[in-house]
Amino acid sequence: MNLERAFELSSVLLAASGFAGLTLTTDLPLLLAILGFVTLTVRLAQSCGVGSNRLSNQVLQFSPTLWNSLMVMAFVAFVVDLLWVSQDLLPAGIHFLIILMVNKLFNLRERKDFLQLYAISFVAVLASATLTTDLWFGLVFVAYLFAAIWTLLLYHLTKESHEARLAMTSPSSPVNASPFPGPITARFFWTTNGIVVGAFCLTIAIFFVIPRIGAGFFKKTRGEVIRTSGFSEKVDLGVIGAIKEDPSIVMRVEFPDQETLDTDRLYLRGAAYDLYTGRSWVNSLAYRRSLGQTAEGTFSMPNVSRGRGAGTQSTGLLQEILIEALDTSVLFGVPLVDSVVGDFPVVQTDGMGGISLPYFPSTRFQYRAHSIPNHLLEEERLATSLNYPDSIRKHFLQLPTMSTRVTELTRQIIRQAKTPHQIAVAIKQHLRTNYRYSLDVGTSVPVSPVEDFLFLRKTGYCEHYATAMVMMLRTVGIPARLVTGFLAGEWNDFGNYYTVRQRDAHAWVEVYFPRSGWITFDPTPSVAALVSNHLWTAFGRVMDSIRLKWDRLVIQYSFADQLAVARGIREGGDSARTQLSSLLSIALRWAGTWRTWFADHAPVLDWRLLGWMVGSSAIAGVIAMVWRLRKRWMGRHLLEQGLTTQVAIIQLYGRMLHLLASRGLHKNPSDTPLEFSRFATREWSHSGQYVQPLTHLYCRVRFGKVPLSPEDLAQANRLLASLRAVRR
Amino acid sequence: MYFERVIQFVRWFYRYRSIRLTPEGTKLILFTFAVGLAAINTGNNLLYLLLAMLLSLIIISGLLSEQSLKRLDVRRHLPDYLFANQPTTVSVSIANRKLRIPSFSLRVMDVVQGAAVDRGLRLLHLPPRASVLLSYPLLVAKRGYYRIQGIKLLTRFPFGLFIKAATLPLESEVVVCPELRPLPDALVHELTTQGQDQAVSRRGQGVSLYNLRLYLSGDDSRAIHWMTTARQSRLIVRETEAEDQRRVTIALSTAIPCNHHQDFERAVILAASLIAFFHEQSYALRALVGDLEIPYGIGEAHFYSILRTLALCEPIQVVESAPVSNLSKILGDGSEGLESILLVLPWPDPHLTAACPGVSRVVLASELA
Amino acid sequence: MYETPKIQAIRDNIERVIKGKSQAIELAVVCMLARGHLLIEDVPGVGKTTLAHSLARSLDCSFKRIQFTSDLLPSDILGVSIFHRQKQTFEFMAGPIFANVVLADEINRTTPKTQSSLLEAMSEAQVSVDSRTYPLRQPFMVIATQNPIEYHGTFPLPESQLDRFLMRIRIGYPDQVEEKKILDRPQSLHPAEDLQPVLTVEEMLDLQNTVEKVRLDDSLMNYLLGIIMATRRSDLLTLGVSTRGALALCKAAKALALARDRDYCLPDDIKELAPVVLSHRVMLNRGQGFKGRSSEHAERVVQDILETVPIPL
Known part of the structure; x- marks a missing residue:
C-alpha cells in the first residue's frame, strides 16, 4: 500500500470513528444514519481498492455547483430542523454535521478538503463527548486517536513528498536526495503503531494529572433520567409494582472496607412513611433540615434518630454507592445511615431518618455512606411491655378507617406472643407463610387494598405485605412505619459490588423500640432470585463491572480524586511497598476469583462449548507455531536441496546481517562485505570468529562462483547458529 | 542540581532551537483552547479526555521532531575562491549518526548574516547511519569575504503542526574574487600587438628555429641538426629563438574622491579581467593595488593571490588635491624594457597619468563594455 | 592459489628495500600487471626512484631514469638519428625510453612539447623518429612523478593527458616507527642495486595475460558502472x-584480484582502486579554484561518491 492510498484510507477511518461516536451515543434519524454508513463504506472500499468505483465516480462527477446547491438545501433543512423539528441546537447541529461529512467525503480533492473533513470529525467526537457518558465512547476515543495519529502523520508525509516532487520538476532547483520509500514498510507500520500506543499512554497520564478546577458554570448535561417511583412524599399503593419488571440498573454498591457481605440480602433504605390513608402512604414529617458538615464533604446525621442500641462508630458499614440519575432526590444507604460523604453543597434530612438532596440530580453521581444498624437490645427483646413517647404515639399508631376484621386477625395471630418483639415476629411469620407472593394484582381497584390482600386474594407483593404488617402492629398498639427502598440481591463477583436494579425496589417495615430505636422487619417472603448462570449473563456482568470502572475512573474523576492521588504519591516510600504487596495480593486474589469463578460456573457451562474453545485455541496455537517453524525448516530444506547456490548464499549472508543488525551492528549499503566484517570484529570482538569465515564463504561463492558444497553449507549454518548464541 | 540542569537545558534550547507554528498548528492550538475552556466550564471528564489527547499530540510532536533533528552531522564543502556573479556549486553532506532512528522531512538552510537563506534543499528521509550529499548553486554578487555563519535544519515532522529548527554553528568563509569579464576585442588586439611590437628576436633557449650555423667546439652536441649535416657533410648546429617570458604589471589606483564606488568597482573588474587575460597567455604578472605590491610571479597560485588582493582591496577616500600615491613612485622608475605596465583608472586622471611616465597604457574603466 | 607466490615474491623483494609502504608497492605491482602506467604525485625524497628501480630489479628488467628539466628536448627522451659520415647512413641512438621500466622524474618541469613526446610514445608503445618507427620493449611501464608543491615555473600535466596513466598514487612519508628503522639501517647509496630478480620477463608477460582471465561478476560490473555513472552525474564534477x-578500473580491479590470490574480483578490489584510478580522470567544477592540492580534493570527492553507491548484496 503506498502513501497516498493509506492517507485516503486513514482519513476515511477518522471520519468513520467520528460518525461511529455520533451513532453510538445519540440516536440519529435512521435516514441520516444509513446515509452516513453507506457513504463511509463506499469510500472505505474505494480507498482499499476493493470494489468498483462506478458508484463513487458517478457521484464524484456531480459538478461543484450541484454540490453547492445541495449544501444550501441542507443548510435550509438545518434551519427548519432547528426551529421546528428538533427545536434544540445540538441535535439539529448534529444532523447538519453528518450531511456536511457526507458532502466532504465525496469531494476530497484538495488538501483543504481533507482538513475540513478532519475538523468535521473532531466536532463529531466533541459532540458525542458532551452527549454521553457511555463506555462506548471509550472505544470510539481509542479508534479516533489511532486514526488521528495515522492521518496526521500521513498528511504531513504526503504533503512533503508533493512539495518535493513539485520542486524537482521545476528547473531552477537542484536535485535532491532520498525520496520517501514509496510503499509503507512493515517497520513504518509498527513504528507508527508504537507512536499511537505512546500517545495513548501519554493521554491517559495527562488526563489523570490535569487539575480539575472547573466549577461547572454552564453545567448542562444530558442523559436519560430513570423514572422511578416510590420515594416521593406520597406513595400510592401499587406504584412499586409498576417498576417490578424493569431491569435497568439504578445503582451499584461497593464496600471499600470489606470484600463481601455475609448476607446476600442488602437492604438500601430510601424513604419512610407514617400516615396511611387507606390507599396511599404519606410522609407527614417531611420538613427538611440541612445536615451539618463535620469534615470537608461529610454530612453527619444528628444523634437523635439513632437508638442507644446502636453499635459504636467502628462497627459501622461503609458503602460506596454509584447511583444513576433518578428522578428522586433521595440518597440511599444501608439502614441506618450515619454520615454521607460526597460532592454536595447541601444534604437534608427529614424527620424519618431519610436523607435527600435539595435538588434532583441530573447525572450519575457517587457518594459514600456510613451506616450503623440498630440492634435490638436484649432487655427490650424480652420486655413484655414498652413505654412509647408521645411523639412516636402520635404519628406511628395512626390507623385509617378499616374493618375490624384486621384487628381480629391480628389478635388471633398474636395469641401466643407475650412480648412486643414476639408479636412482631409472629405477624411477620404469619404473613410470610400464609400469603403467596405474586406481582399480578388484578385489574380491578379494590376498596381497601390491605383487606383485599389479607382476606380476599391472599396474594400480593412487598407493598401489601409491609402495609398489612404495619397496620396489624398498629392495631395492637406497637408503633411501626413503612420503609421503601431497594433490596439488592445481585452480587457481581467480578467487580465485587452489588448491582441494584429497578425491579429490586422493595418495601418493608420498621418497628419502634424505645431504647433500641427502629428495628427492621421484612414480612415479604423471599423469592429465589433466578440468577441464570449462562455464559452470556456472566459476560454481561464482566461488561457491567468494566462500565463501573470506566465511570469511576474517567467520568467521575474529580479534583478530590486527584488530591487523594497526590496525597498518596506524597506518602511515597513505605506505602508504595505496601501498595505493591497489596497489589500483588489483589492480583493473586483476582486470579483466585477467576479460578473460583470458572469453577463455579463450570458445571453450568456447556462442556462442549468449553471444550470447543480450548480445543480450537490449542489447534490455532499449534498451527501458528508450525507455520513459523515451517518457514525456517523449508528454508533450510531448500538450501540443502541446493536450489540455486547464489540464492542460498545470499539468504545466509542476509540472515547474518540481520542478526548483526539486531545486535546493533548495521551495515552501510556502500560497505563491502569484507569491510563490514572488519568493522564487526572491531566493534564486537567475539563475533569475529564467526563473521569472518562466513563473509569469506559468501565472497567466494557469490563473486567467485565457487560451488557451495554441502559441508560448507553445514558449517556455515553451524557458524550462524553459534553467532546467534553469543551475547553481545 | 536539577535546577541547574533545567536552566542549562533552557539556555541550550533558546540558543539552538526554535519553534514556529504552521497554519494547521495554529488551528490545533485554537481547538485545544476551545476544548480546554469547554472542559473547564462543564467539568465534563470526557472533554478533559479530549483535551488530554490534544495535549499529548502536541507533546509527542515535540518529542518526535527533536528526535528527527538530533545527532545530525553536517559538513559543507565550499571552494576556496569564488568569482562574483559566477554560479558555483556548494555541497552539503548530512550524516545521520543515530543508530536506529531515521530523520524525516528535513530542510537545510544556510545562516548568512543572521538570516536563514533557503537553498531549496529538501530531504524527505534519511535512514539511520546513512549520509547524503546535497548540492546547490551559489551566486555571490559582491566581491570580498563571503561568510556563512551556520546551518539551520528545519523539520515539520511528525504532524506538520510545528516547524522546529536546529541551528548548527558551521562557519565557512570564502573570498569572492572580482568578476572576470571578457575584454573588448579592440583592447585585446591592442594589447597583444603591443606585446608583439615589443618582442625582439634573440638567440636563446626555445623551440623555433633562429639560425643554422657551423658546429663550433663547445657547442651542445644535442643541438646538431643531422639532416642538414647529412646534406652538407659538415656538422651544422641549430640555434633556437629565445622564448621570452613576457611580463606585465597591472596597477590599480585605490584613491578615489568621495562616493564614486561604482566606478571603482568597474575599475577593479577591469583590472581582474586584465590579469586573467594575461595569465592565460602565460605572462609573468606583477600587480600594484594601491600601496600594495605583489612582485612578479607565474602560475596558478600567484594568479590567485593577486585576485585575492583585488578581491579585498578597499578604496580610500582622498581629497582632490592629495599628493600622488606611492603608485606613481613605483611606476615612475620606468620599465625595464620588456615589460608593459598598464594603469587601470576609474576615470581619466591626467594628474596621475602625468606623474607616472613609465606606464605603457592607461586603461580606463569605461573601456570595459 | 594461483600465481600468488610469485607476485608476493615481488612485493617482498621490494619491501626489503622500501619499508612500510606496502600499499604503494602493491599498487605499483598491480599497475604493471595491468599493463598500465603509474603517476606518483608526491613530495621529493620519499623513495620514488627507489621504488621504480626495485621494481625493475625484481623483474630482471632494464631500468632508465629521465630527469626532466625545463630545457629537455624530445630527442633526449626518444632518441636521435645520427648521421655516420663514413657509412653515409643514419643510425638511431635509442633514447632512455627504450627500457622496461622508465622513471620520468618531475615530468611537470618540462615543456608541454617534451611531455607530449613521452605521452604519445606511452600510448602507442612505439617511437617514430625521422619517419621510422621503433617498437618499445615489453613489458613497458612508465612511472612518472610530479611534485605537487612547487608550482613555480612548472607545466602541470593537463587533465586530458592525465588519462593515459592508469593510476595516480601518493607514497607519502613513512610513519615514525618505520622512519626510525630506515635511519637505523646501514645506508647504501643505491639500495636497489642489491636486489636479486625473483621473476623473469616471460613470467611477467604470462601474468599479464592471466589478468585478462580473472572473473568479474555481473553484479560487480554493475557496481563499477554505478560508480562511473555517479561521477558523471555528480554536481561537483564538470x-x-x-x-x-x-576500462582502466576494470583492468586494475582484475589485476588486484590476481595479486591477492584470487581468480575472481571482489567489491573491495573495485572500491579500493577507485580513488587511485579515477581521481585524476575527473575534473572538478570550474570556479572551484582550489588553492593547494586539488588532487586531494578530487580524491575526497571520489570517496564521497563511493559512499553513496550501494554494494550489490
Whole structure:
C-alpha cells in the first residue's frame, strides 16, 4: 500500500470513528444514519481498492455547483430542523454535521478538503463527548486517536513528498536526495503503531494529572433520567409494582472496607412513611433540615434518630454507592445511615431518618455512606411491655378507617406472643407463610387494598405485605412505619459490588423500640432470585463491572480524586511497598476469583462449548507455531536441496546481517562485505570468529562462483547458529 | 542540581532551537483552547479526555521532531575562491549518526548574516547511519569575504503542526574574487600587438628555429641538426629563438574622491579581467593595488593571490588635491624594457597619468563594455 | 592459489628495500600487471626512484631514469638519428625510453612539447623518429612523478593527458616507527642495486595475460558502472569518468584480484582502486579554484561518491 492510498484510507477511518461516536451515543434519524454508513463504506472500499468505483465516480462527477446547491438545501433543512423539528441546537447541529461529512467525503480533492473533513470529525467526537457518558465512547476515543495519529502523520508525509516532487520538476532547483520509500514498510507500520500506543499512554497520564478546577458554570448535561417511583412524599399503593419488571440498573454498591457481605440480602433504605390513608402512604414529617458538615464533604446525621442500641462508630458499614440519575432526590444507604460523604453543597434530612438532596440530580453521581444498624437490645427483646413517647404515639399508631376484621386477625395471630418483639415476629411469620407472593394484582381497584390482600386474594407483593404488617402492629398498639427502598440481591463477583436494579425496589417495615430505636422487619417472603448462570449473563456482568470502572475512573474523576492521588504519591516510600504487596495480593486474589469463578460456573457451562474453545485455541496455537517453524525448516530444506547456490548464499549472508543488525551492528549499503566484517570484529570482538569465515564463504561463492558444497553449507549454518548464541 | 540542569537545558534550547507554528498548528492550538475552556466550564471528564489527547499530540510532536533533528552531522564543502556573479556549486553532506532512528522531512538552510537563506534543499528521509550529499548553486554578487555563519535544519515532522529548527554553528568563509569579464576585442588586439611590437628576436633557449650555423667546439652536441649535416657533410648546429617570458604589471589606483564606488568597482573588474587575460597567455604578472605590491610571479597560485588582493582591496577616500600615491613612485622608475605596465583608472586622471611616465597604457574603466 | 607466490615474491623483494609502504608497492605491482602506467604525485625524497628501480630489479628488467628539466628536448627522451659520415647512413641512438621500466622524474618541469613526446610514445608503445618507427620493449611501464608543491615555473600535466596513466598514487612519508628503522639501517647509496630478480620477463608477460582471465561478476560490473555513472552525474564534477577510465578500473580491479590470490574480483578490489584510478580522470567544477592540492580534493570527492553507491548484496 503506498502513501497516498493509506492517507485516503486513514482519513476515511477518522471520519468513520467520528460518525461511529455520533451513532453510538445519540440516536440519529435512521435516514441520516444509513446515509452516513453507506457513504463511509463506499469510500472505505474505494480507498482499499476493493470494489468498483462506478458508484463513487458517478457521484464524484456531480459538478461543484450541484454540490453547492445541495449544501444550501441542507443548510435550509438545518434551519427548519432547528426551529421546528428538533427545536434544540445540538441535535439539529448534529444532523447538519453528518450531511456536511457526507458532502466532504465525496469531494476530497484538495488538501483543504481533507482538513475540513478532519475538523468535521473532531466536532463529531466533541459532540458525542458532551452527549454521553457511555463506555462506548471509550472505544470510539481509542479508534479516533489511532486514526488521528495515522492521518496526521500521513498528511504531513504526503504533503512533503508533493512539495518535493513539485520542486524537482521545476528547473531552477537542484536535485535532491532520498525520496520517501514509496510503499509503507512493515517497520513504518509498527513504528507508527508504537507512536499511537505512546500517545495513548501519554493521554491517559495527562488526563489523570490535569487539575480539575472547573466549577461547572454552564453545567448542562444530558442523559436519560430513570423514572422511578416510590420515594416521593406520597406513595400510592401499587406504584412499586409498576417498576417490578424493569431491569435497568439504578445503582451499584461497593464496600471499600470489606470484600463481601455475609448476607446476600442488602437492604438500601430510601424513604419512610407514617400516615396511611387507606390507599396511599404519606410522609407527614417531611420538613427538611440541612445536615451539618463535620469534615470537608461529610454530612453527619444528628444523634437523635439513632437508638442507644446502636453499635459504636467502628462497627459501622461503609458503602460506596454509584447511583444513576433518578428522578428522586433521595440518597440511599444501608439502614441506618450515619454520615454521607460526597460532592454536595447541601444534604437534608427529614424527620424519618431519610436523607435527600435539595435538588434532583441530573447525572450519575457517587457518594459514600456510613451506616450503623440498630440492634435490638436484649432487655427490650424480652420486655413484655414498652413505654412509647408521645411523639412516636402520635404519628406511628395512626390507623385509617378499616374493618375490624384486621384487628381480629391480628389478635388471633398474636395469641401466643407475650412480648412486643414476639408479636412482631409472629405477624411477620404469619404473613410470610400464609400469603403467596405474586406481582399480578388484578385489574380491578379494590376498596381497601390491605383487606383485599389479607382476606380476599391472599396474594400480593412487598407493598401489601409491609402495609398489612404495619397496620396489624398498629392495631395492637406497637408503633411501626413503612420503609421503601431497594433490596439488592445481585452480587457481581467480578467487580465485587452489588448491582441494584429497578425491579429490586422493595418495601418493608420498621418497628419502634424505645431504647433500641427502629428495628427492621421484612414480612415479604423471599423469592429465589433466578440468577441464570449462562455464559452470556456472566459476560454481561464482566461488561457491567468494566462500565463501573470506566465511570469511576474517567467520568467521575474529580479534583478530590486527584488530591487523594497526590496525597498518596506524597506518602511515597513505605506505602508504595505496601501498595505493591497489596497489589500483588489483589492480583493473586483476582486470579483466585477467576479460578473460583470458572469453577463455579463450570458445571453450568456447556462442556462442549468449553471444550470447543480450548480445543480450537490449542489447534490455532499449534498451527501458528508450525507455520513459523515451517518457514525456517523449508528454508533450510531448500538450501540443502541446493536450489540455486547464489540464492542460498545470499539468504545466509542476509540472515547474518540481520542478526548483526539486531545486535546493533548495521551495515552501510556502500560497505563491502569484507569491510563490514572488519568493522564487526572491531566493534564486537567475539563475533569475529564467526563473521569472518562466513563473509569469506559468501565472497567466494557469490563473486567467485565457487560451488557451495554441502559441508560448507553445514558449517556455515553451524557458524550462524553459534553467532546467534553469543551475547553481545 | 536539577535546577541547574533545567536552566542549562533552557539556555541550550533558546540558543539552538526554535519553534514556529504552521497554519494547521495554529488551528490545533485554537481547538485545544476551545476544548480546554469547554472542559473547564462543564467539568465534563470526557472533554478533559479530549483535551488530554490534544495535549499529548502536541507533546509527542515535540518529542518526535527533536528526535528527527538530533545527532545530525553536517559538513559543507565550499571552494576556496569564488568569482562574483559566477554560479558555483556548494555541497552539503548530512550524516545521520543515530543508530536506529531515521530523520524525516528535513530542510537545510544556510545562516548568512543572521538570516536563514533557503537553498531549496529538501530531504524527505534519511535512514539511520546513512549520509547524503546535497548540492546547490551559489551566486555571490559582491566581491570580498563571503561568510556563512551556520546551518539551520528545519523539520515539520511528525504532524506538520510545528516547524522546529536546529541551528548548527558551521562557519565557512570564502573570498569572492572580482568578476572576470571578457575584454573588448579592440583592447585585446591592442594589447597583444603591443606585446608583439615589443618582442625582439634573440638567440636563446626555445623551440623555433633562429639560425643554422657551423658546429663550433663547445657547442651542445644535442643541438646538431643531422639532416642538414647529412646534406652538407659538415656538422651544422641549430640555434633556437629565445622564448621570452613576457611580463606585465597591472596597477590599480585605490584613491578615489568621495562616493564614486561604482566606478571603482568597474575599475577593479577591469583590472581582474586584465590579469586573467594575461595569465592565460602565460605572462609573468606583477600587480600594484594601491600601496600594495605583489612582485612578479607565474602560475596558478600567484594568479590567485593577486585576485585575492583585488578581491579585498578597499578604496580610500582622498581629497582632490592629495599628493600622488606611492603608485606613481613605483611606476615612475620606468620599465625595464620588456615589460608593459598598464594603469587601470576609474576615470581619466591626467594628474596621475602625468606623474607616472613609465606606464605603457592607461586603461580606463569605461573601456570595459 | 594461483600465481600468488610469485607476485608476493615481488612485493617482498621490494619491501626489503622500501619499508612500510606496502600499499604503494602493491599498487605499483598491480599497475604493471595491468599493463598500465603509474603517476606518483608526491613530495621529493620519499623513495620514488627507489621504488621504480626495485621494481625493475625484481623483474630482471632494464631500468632508465629521465630527469626532466625545463630545457629537455624530445630527442633526449626518444632518441636521435645520427648521421655516420663514413657509412653515409643514419643510425638511431635509442633514447632512455627504450627500457622496461622508465622513471620520468618531475615530468611537470618540462615543456608541454617534451611531455607530449613521452605521452604519445606511452600510448602507442612505439617511437617514430625521422619517419621510422621503433617498437618499445615489453613489458613497458612508465612511472612518472610530479611534485605537487612547487608550482613555480612548472607545466602541470593537463587533465586530458592525465588519462593515459592508469593510476595516480601518493607514497607519502613513512610513519615514525618505520622512519626510525630506515635511519637505523646501514645506508647504501643505491639500495636497489642489491636486489636479486625473483621473476623473469616471460613470467611477467604470462601474468599479464592471466589478468585478462580473472572473473568479474555481473553484479560487480554493475557496481563499477554505478560508480562511473555517479561521477558523471555528480554536481561537483564538470567531467566524470570516461569509458577509458571505466576500462582502466576494470583492468586494475582484475589485476588486484590476481595479486591477492584470487581468480575472481571482489567489491573491495573495485572500491579500493577507485580513488587511485579515477581521481585524476575527473575534473572538478570550474570556479572551484582550489588553492593547494586539488588532487586531494578530487580524491575526497571520489570517496564521497563511493559512499553513496550501494554494494550489490
